[in-house]
Amino acid sequence: xxxxxxxxxxxxxxxxxxxxxxxxxxxxxxxxxxxxxxxxxxxxxxxxxxxxxxxxxxxxxxxxxxxxxxxxxxxxxxxxxxxxxxxxxxxxxxxxxxxxxxxxxxxxxxxxxxxxxxxxxxxxxxxxxxxxxxxxxxxxxxxxxxxxxxxxxxxxxxxxxxxxxxxxxxxxxxxxxxxxxxxxxxxxxxxxxxxxxxxxxxxxxxxxxxxxxxxxxxxxxxxxxxxxxxxxxxxxxxxxxxxxxxxxxxxxxxxxxxxxxxxxxxxxxxxxxxxxxxxxxxxxxxxxxxxxxxxxxxxxxxxxxxxxxxxxxxxxxxxxxxxxxxxxxxxxxxxxxxxxxxxxxxxxxxxxxxxxxxxxxxxxxxxx
Amino acid sequence: xxxxxxxxxxxxxxxxxxxxxxxxxxxxxxxxxxxxxxxxxxxxxxxxxxxxxxxxxxxxxxxxxxxxxxxxxxxxxxxxxxxxxxxxxxxxxxxxxxxxxxxxxxxxxxxxxxxxxxxxxxxxxxxxxxxxxxxxxxxxxxxxxxxxxxxxxxxxxxxxxxxxxxxxxxxxxxxxxxxxxxxxxxxxxxxxxxxxxxxxxxxxxxxxxxxxxxxxxxxxxxxxxxxxxxxxxxxxxxxxxxxxxxxxxxxxxxxxxxxxxxxxxxxxxxxxxxxxxxxxxxxxxxxxxxxxxxxxxxxxx
Numbered sequence: 001x002x003x004x005x006x007x008x009x010x011x012x013x014x015x016x017x018x019x020x021x022x023x024x025x026x027x028x029x030x031x032x033x034x035x036x037x038x039x040x041x042x043x044x045x046x047x048x049x050x051x052x053x054x055x056x057x058x059x060x061x062x063x064x065x066x067x068x069x070x071x072x073x074x075x076x077x078x079x080x081x082x083x084x085x086x087x088x089x090x091x092x093x094x095x096x097x098x099x100x101x102x103x104x105x106x107x108x109x110x111x112x113x114x115x116x117x118x119x120x121x122x123x124x125x126x127x128x129x130x131x132x133x134x135x136x137x138x139x140x141x142x143x144x145x146x147x148x149x150x151x152x153x154x155x156x157x158x159x160x161x162x163x164x165x166x167x168x169x170x171x172x173x174x175x176x177x178x179x180x181x182x183x184x185x186x187x188x189x190x191x192x193x194x195x196x197x198x199x200x201x202x203x204x205x206x207x208x209x210x211x212x213x214x215x216x217x218x219x220x221x222x223x224x225x226x227x228x229x230x231x232x233x234x235x236x237x238x239x240x241x242x243x244x245x246x247x248x249x250x251x252x253x254x255x256x257x258x259x260x261x262x263x264x265x266x267x268x269x270x271x272x273x274x275x276x277x278x279x280x281x282x283x284x285x286x287x288x289x290x291x292x293x294x295x296x297x298x299x300x301x302x303x304x305x306x307x308x309x310x311x312x313x314x315x316x317x318x319x320x321x322x323x324x325x326x327x328x329x330x331x332x333x334x335x336x337x338x339x340x341x342x343x344x345x346x347x348x349x350x351x352x353x354x355x356x357x358x359x360x361x362x363x364x365x366x367x368x
Numbered sequence: 369x370x371x372x373x374x375x376x377x378x379x380x381x382x383x384x385x386x387x388x389x390x391x392x393x394x395x396x397x398x399x400x401x402x403x404x405x406x407x408x409x410x411x412x413x414x415x416x417x418x419x420x421x422x423x424x425x426x427x428x429x430x431x432x433x434x435x436x437x438x439x440x441x442x443x444x445x446x447x448x449x450x451x452x453x454x455x456x457x458x459x460x461x462x463x464x465x466x467x468x469x470x471x472x473x474x475x476x477x478x479x480x481x482x483x484x485x486x487x488x489x490x491x492x493x494x495x496x497x498x499x500x501x502x503x504x505x506x507x508x509x510x511x512x513x514x515x516x517x518x519x520x521x522x523x524x525x526x527x528x529x530x531x532x533x534x535x536x537x538x539x540x541x542x543x544x545x546x547x548x549x550x551x552x553x554x555x556x557x558x559x560x561x562x563x564x565x566x567x568x569x570x571x572x573x574x575x576x577x578x579x580x581x582x583x584x585x586x587x588x589x590x591x592x593x594x595x596x597x598x599x600x601x602x603x604x605x606x607x608x609x610x611x612x613x614x615x616x617x618x619x620x621x622x623x624x625x626x627x628x629x630x631x632x633x634x635x636x637x638x639x640x641x642x643x644x645x646x647x648x649x650x651x652x653x654x655x656x657x658x659x660x661x662x663x664x665x666x667x668x669x
Contacts (some may be wrong), residue, residue, distance in 0.1 A: 083569050112571035125562035129394045129584035135563075138580055139570025185566075192570060 025196055025228050026059040026082070031091035033081055037301065049300050051077040053252040054091070056327075059196070064222070064229040066243030066260065068236055068275065070297055074252040075232045076120075079200045082230070083117050084108060095196070109143070116194035120201035122181035126173040132158060133169040136188045143192070157187040161217060179210035183217065190221065196228045204233060215242060236279050240264055245335070248272045251300055251308040254327060258336030268330050268338030271309045307341065317341070319348040394584050401664035408660025411653040418650060422469035431460040433467040434618050442636040453639045455625065456632050461639060465646055468620040471532070475605035475614075475621075476598045476650065478536055483543035484594040490544070491551020492586065496559055496578055506552060512545040521604050525613040535614040539601055543594070550593045554586035588665040595658030599651025606647075622646050 032055075034048035052074040059065045067075050080086045082093060084100060092099060095114060099105040119125035126135055136157055137150035145153070155165035161183040173181055182202065189197055199218070203211045219242065222229060233239050239246060239260075246263045248256040248271065256269040267273045274293040295312050298304055304311050310320040319341050329336065330343040341349035402408055421428060437458035445453040445461075452461035494505040512520065524538030558564065558581070567577045606623010608614035615621045617628065625643040633640040 080565075085565055085568055109571045112569060117566070117569050119562045119566055121562055125566055127561075127563045127581050127584065130581075131394070134394070138567060139572065142567070142570055142572030142576050142580075188566065188570070 023061050024058040025061045025096060026230075027092075027094040027097070028058070028082070029056045029092045029094075030054050031056070031078070031081060031093065032089045033077055033086065034089055047301050050252050050303055051300060052081060052088075053303075055249070055252070055254045056091075057247055057254060057257060059228060059230060062226060062228055063244040064231055064242055066239035066246045067230060067232040067249060068234065068239050068246060069249035071234065072297055072300065073249045074300075075234075075249055076200055077252075078249070079117060079198045079230070079232055082198055083115060084111060085117075113143075113192055114194055115196045115198065116189035116192055117198040117200060118182075118185050118189050118202040120204055122178055122185055122205060123173070125185055126181055128173055131170045131172060132163070132176070132184050132187075133165070135173075135184060136191050139188065139192050153191060154187075157191045158184070160190065161187045161221070163187070177210075178206050179214060182206060182210075182214050186214075186217070186221070190225070194227070196230065197222075199229060199231045199233075201233055202231070203238060204235060211238070218242065236264075236275060248275065251297060251303055253308055254339065255309065256336075256338040257327070258333060258338075262331070262333045262336045266331060266336075268336070268343050269309075269340045270313050270315055270342070272338070274314075307339075315342055315349075315351055317349050323347075398664045402660060405660045405664065408657050408664070411657045411660070414649065415653045415657065418469055418646075419473060421466050422473055425463075425466045425470060429460075429463040429466050431463045433459060433463045433620050435459065442632055442639060444636060445638050445642075452642060453636065455629060455639060461642055464620045464625060465622070465642060468622045468625055468643065469646070469650075471615055471619065472602050472605070472622040472647070473650070474532075475535065475539065476602040476654070479539035479543055479601050479605075480594050480598050482536075482540040483547050483597075484590065486540070487544045487547025487594070488551045488586075488590050491548040491553075491590075492555045492578060492582060494548070495552040495555025495586075496574065496582060498556070498559070502552070505548065509545040509548045512541070513549075517542050517546075517600075518604065518607065521608060522611065522613065525608050530613050530616065532615060535605055535608055538608075539604060542604070543597055543601065546597075547590065547594050551586060551590050554589045555582055558582050558585045588662055591665070592658050592662040595654055595661065598654040599647070602647055602650065 031052055033052040034050050037047040037049060055074075055078065057065070067078065069075050077086070081088050084093075095106065095111060100108060100111050130138070133151055133154040137145075137147075137154035140150040140153060141147060155169055158165045158168055163180060163183055168176070168180070168184075173184075176184065182205075185202070202218070203214050206214060215238065218229070221227065229242070231239065231242055243260045245258060246256075246260050247254055248263070248269065250271050256263060256267065256272045258268075263272060264276060267276055271293070278293070293312050298308070298311055304321070305324075306322055307313070307316070307320040307325050310316040313320065323341070325339045325341045325344065325347070327337045327339045328344055330338055341347040342351040343353070345353050437454075440450070440454045440458035442456060443450050443454040443458075445451070447453055450460055450462070452465065454460055455464060490505050490509070494502040515523070521538050521542045524541055525535055528534035528538055564577060564581055567581050572580070603623065605614055606621060606626060609616070609621055609624040610627045615624055617624065622643040626640070626647070629636075629640040629643065
């Protein structure tokens with residue numbers, strides 16, 4: 001009786017995703033979402049919150065892409081756009097090279113078979129009137145699976161995330177702890193056999209010990225099912241722990257993207273540097289005396305011109321206000337990109353490296 | 369074991385046969401809880417008694433409800449031959465109360481049933497889809513809201529003319545806006561929750577999400593509210609009858625009986641109060657039952 005049926009696709013799909021490392025499962029280009037504000041900003045015409053503004057990135061099959069940034073920088077909006085819970089204003093989201101809708105695009109249903117999402121708030125993300133089996137099986141019945149079959153599969157998936165169905169299947173959310181509820185959240189997403197899982201602050205509301213358990217569970221699930229993760233979090237240590245690559249967002253823009261060790265070891269953008277410096281050290285002798293970034297996030301309704309970070313940037317210069325820096329390669333690693341004038345030779349920024357010097361930032365962004 | 373994270377030391381000794389276990393849905397569990405509540409069951413018993421008696425009226429009543437008798441006017445209760453006395457025209461009170469239940473309960477239940485159905489649909493649609501849909505539905509409801517419910521009922525019944533069917537229609541229309549409002553408020557609140565978003569993410573259609581997620585959460589406030597309106601509906605219907613806009617004598621109706629016996633309150637106070645007592649018992653039972661229903665539909669103990 002130890003042959004627990006694993007809630008997996010036929011092995012074929014798993015193998016391809018895990019083995020095909022490198023080929024993008026998801027390609028996002030120039031994605032944009034402005035939210036219209038009611039009543040306008042007091043001036044003329046409607047005002048818009050520029051939640052996500054022209055962001056582009058790819059996610060390779062089988063990798064974990066960490067997305068970090070302050071609250072309000074557009075991380076969750078990006079996740080909801082990827083899931084098509086909200087419609088993008090502009091841009092393209094290609095899953096396996098195919099768009100949703102259109103003539104040869106995939107249906108929304110296919111998208112949602114392939115991409116699933118785990119929500120942050122484990123309280124409001126579970127229906128208080130549904131038992132765990134109902135909650136996990138709901139998506140399946142919605143896709144046309146018979147009730148009894150959905151039940152069976154819900155039990156299977158619950159067991160897979162470490163919740164004994166005999167104990168948990170008929171319980172209600174208020175009878176579960178935060179960690180258990182988050183496991184149910186993961187189970188609900190897994191029930192549909194997705195290949196890409198969007199984890200929106202999936203462990204942020206848990207206490208540290210439970211957070212570690214759920215993180216380990218996520219890593220284990222990823223390995224066993226050959227999944228791809230987009231892991232959104234404000235917690236830099238968690239992102240470093242789980243991610244292969246990191247994407248740093250600031251005010252609706254991507255400011256830096258690259259392999260996790262490169263971004264953490266040799267951050268290019270001043271914002272990334274400040275973020276990484278803001279992590280608390282375990283060593284009391286290395287305590288922080290001053291905040292690495294001062295001030296609040298500017299309003300996304302009227303973001304600063306040029307580089308959006310310039311209002312808080314320690315090395316801002318006039319050029320930063322007049323031109324917007326583009327994501328560009330810097331340093332030795334081709335996959336490591338940042339959007340900062342100070343990194344681009346000939347940009348007009350005082351700290352910009354010489355044209356031939358590619359590694360000026362190895363010294364921490366203060367070239368001679 | 370094959371699972372990534374089993375609970376420590378939890379041997380799969382009693383292997384579970386998933387389909388053999390008692391797996392209750394939300395509604396099954398709620399029904400079970402309701403059946404175990406003595407107050408609700410008591411009220412349900414009284415109400416079924418009243419309703420059964422009303423349905424079986426021609427076979428169980430000792431007298432004809434319309435034959436008057438000058439000699440037997442206003443006999444007190446427990447008078448020989450008349451357990452609950454007689455009214456101002458000498459008709460048997462018990463008979464008339466049982467017959468009166470037919471129209472009064474119909475006036476209490478049917479308009480509320482229709483209004484709950486229509487109001488819930490309108491309110492849930494308005495709350496779930498929001499935006500312009502919400503604006504149109506709720507502003508129309510606001511227009512009805514501008515009038516006090518009694519005035520609205522009188523106006524509608526006046527416009528439609530007297531008669532049982534017209535009273536039913538006007539009462540239904542009166543109760544739709546408040547129920548719509550309650551349903552809309554509850555739905556808007558549920559709509560903002562992540563689990564609705566999660567259900568959309570699984571690819572479920574709007575009707576399915578409404579049935580599976582919204583209805584389970586909003587039916588409790590809606591049913592509680594609308595069942596509390598049953599008593600009011602009975603009273604409103606009798607008010608309309610009093611104004612000559614509803615049921616006309618000699619038809620028996622608790623409200624109408626209360627109105628006609630009002631004149632004899634000093635001669636036979638107990639007789640005059642009896643129809644009121646019936647309205648009271650029915651309303652209290654409906655309210656307690658709705659309370660029990662709310663408790664049963666609330667999963668938290």
